Amino acid sequence: MVAHLVRLKLDLLRNGSRRSAAALIGMVLGMLYGGGLILGALILLVTLRIQGDAELTRTLVTVGGAFLVAGWALLPVVLFGIDPTLDPTRFATFAVRERTLALGLLLSALIGLPGVGTVLVVLGTVFASSRSPSALLVALVGGALGLATCVIASRVVSGAASAVLASRRGRDIAGVGGLLVLLALGPLLAFVNDGGLTRERLTALADLLAWTPLGWAWAAAGDVMLGDWASAGIRLLLAAALCLVLFVLWERLLVSILRNPRGAVGEGGGGPHGLGLFAHLPGTPMGAIAARAGTYWVRDPRFNFPAIMTILLPAGLLFPGLGGEGSAVFLALMPLVSAYLIGWGQHNDVGYDSTAFWLHVVSGVDGVADRVGRLFPSGLIALVCVPGYALLGPVVGGSWALFPAALGTGTAVVLNGFAVASITSAVKQYAVPSPGESPFSNRPGSVGVTFAVQTVCGGAVMALSLPEIVLFGLALFGYGWAAWVALVVGPVLGVVAFVVAVRIGAGLFRTRQADLFQDLVSMR
Structure with missing residues (x-):
């Protein structure tokens, strides 16, 4: 045996x-x-x-x-x-x-x-x-x-x-x-x-x-x-x-x-009363997709456990940043690390839908509504974490002079991450745990594809963010003007990249729905 x-x-x-x-x-x-x-x-x-x-x-x-x-x-x-x-x-x-x-x-x-x-x-x-x-x-x-x-x-x-x-x-x-x-x-x-x-x-x-x-x-x-x-x-x-x-x-x-095999992750007793997010978000396709995504992030361990780690992981830079040489650099990097993890983490969002993705196909969902709606929960986390970590650094002993650069660059990185995700999640999916499975499970032979896709997406985010990263580096070396330029240029370039990528991703989503669904079925 x-x-x-x-x-x-x-x-x-x-x-x-x-x-x-x-x-x-x-x-x-x-x-x-x-x-x-x-x-x-x-x-x-x-x-x-x-x-x-x-x-x-x-x-x-x-x-x-x-x-x-x-x-x-x-x-x-x-x-x-x-x-x-x-x-x-x-x-x-x-x-x-x-x-x-x-x-x-x-x-x-x-x-x-x-x-x-x-x-x-x-x-x-x-x-x-x-x-x-x-x-x-x-x-x-x-x-x-x-x-x-x-x-x-x-x-x-x-x-x-x-x-x-x-x-x-x-x-x-x-x-x-x-x-x-x-x-x-x-x-x-x-x-x-x-x-x-x-x-x-x-x-x-x-x-x-x-x-x-x-x-x-x-x-x-x-x-x-x-x-x-x-x-x-x-x-x-x-x-x-x-x-x-x-x-x-x-x-x-x-x-x-x-x-006592655990064939599904779940608990008895029924769900929460009422419609939850569906009752509070607009009754539009984008609002429905956003409510569905938010509900998944709250109730599905495949989403909420990684979300907890994404929120907490940048805080690990607090410890080397509380003393010694270069402490201000570690503290200033917290919002950048947070922004990268939040934005990059959406690149395979369609893969988590599994065969339920057919609802998006048969309902004729608009590509823009799908691309933007899926970003609702991670967007909320970014609104809290990126400014929060940018402010936390100076408060605990970092340099206030780096605050504009950290905030501007972090904003650019998260928007660029969303931009890359809007395209890649409509192009290629890789195997992830199916609904009800352990969040730690995966498919045999998928590690290489996972690594390749994640590497390409991570490299694309860094490439798009290169101008802001250069400004951030100049601010670290004492060029005060670079910090304020990063605060202005970062969000502007990030918004431009996001809008363009959403348009491109929406077009790919409309033309590749059948291919995406076929990929998801083959991964079961």
């Missing part, structure tokens, strides 16, 4: 790449980008082995390994979601031993670009630590335990997050948890910003991580190279115990899901 699950994952990945040319191109781009990162990491590890600095090798391997574990646990949730071939609910009707299924799902998680890349990096850490037979043996054991920690932690976190977001109360808890994560990242950013990232600071960070679950497996080989056998043995035992505990948690979580 374990081998069968691995073959199934390989077949699904191969079939996903054959689904369309766009999927194949996206996969190639993902391989090029991820391969470049992996190649850089391997070159660094080989250099450490040749250099012969055991302390530096231990430091970088421990810090890098800790971030690798954290990445496996968090990035699949934040960015691309769970591969549905690993979704336990799909196996609820099969008579498969639960422990066998647990092992098979863990091994199949290594099939794919992230798994292969991680295995290569782990082998690189083994090579970097191979200064003696004993260090090589400990590095092999530690690398295996570190790899197991990455995979099992990813499954546990993803499965637990999906269960938490199955209820409205759980989504509220997740929002608070996201805020706590941001608060935890703040001191780390401040640590890096205050005085720079020196070897002494990296060593101190490695020593700290080495006694945490993130670094137990990775620091053991370094301890052997430095002659600290006692610490190495303790850390290996702790890492093995951690893997065992995580596997037990994963098995129990799997049993719970198989015996």
